[in-house]
Amino acid sequence: MSQTFTTCDICDANKQPSSEDVRVLPPVFRDFGQARKFFGQVVTVKCFEDNTLVKVAVESPGYTDTPHGRVPKVLVVDGGGSVRKALLGGNLGAAAQRNGWGGIVIDGCVRDSLELGVLDLGIRALAAMPMPTEKRNQGEQNVPVQIQGVWVRPGDWLYADEDGTLVMAQPWSV
Ligand SMILES: O=C([O-])CC(=O)C(=O)O
Structure with missing residues (x-):
């Protein structure tokens, strides 16, 4: 359960189109954090132009301690694909890093790109958008x-x- 994976290896082992095991997200996301490679167990938030629950999530621990070690969590935000408001900015990104999150994937936008760009965190989103949400x-x-x-x-x-970027029901093991 470490970063020894590659998404290509996972797809090579799961080529059948009917395979429910591996679901690849469309290649529409841009990287905004420093980490280009990350993994973890999914926590979700569904919201529309309101990042109240994104804030709640990143302000809580972004990992689970198990007998086999610490397992990171990845926050997946269904923002409805809105490109009108940003669901994450520099403050929330810094909170996510501080709380040990493995990464954040947002079907929506982020702001404070320069601040996010120095965080040692995986952050994928559709685009940058300076307009914040209302909470x-x-x-x-x-x-x-x-x-x-x-x-x-x-x-x-x-x-x-x-x-x-892909998701699967079980952790990848080589
Ligand atoms: O609080 C927000 O809505 C997003 C933001 O600007 C930040 O995280 O710094």
């Missing part, structure tokens, strides 16, 4: 979400590297 306490936590048409469920495993 109206709306959204859902840990529900199945569709990211760019692909189902991502809480407890799935997400693997991201220079070639793409």
Whole structure:
């Protein structure tokens, strides 16, 4: 359960189109953090132009301690693909790094790109957008979400590297 994976190796082992094991996200995400390679167990937030629950998530521990060691979590945010407001900025990104998150994937936008760019954290999103959200306490936590048409469920495993982003129900083991 370490960074010894590559997304290409995982796909080589799961080529059948009918395979439910591996779900590859469409290649529409840009990297905003320093880490281009990250993995972890999925926690989800579903929200629309309101990042109240993104803040709650990144301010909590981004890992699970197990008998086999510390396992990172990846926050997957279904922001409905909105490119009108940013769901994460420099402060929330810094909180995520401080709390040990493995990474964040947002079907939506981020802001404070320069601040995010120095964080040792995987951050993937559609685009940069300077306009912040309003915090109206709306959204859902840990529900199945569709990211760019692909189902991502809480407890799935997400693997991201220079070639793409994919999720699977079980952790990858070589
Ligand atoms: O708080 C927000 O809405 C996002 C933000 O600007 C930050 O994380 O610094």
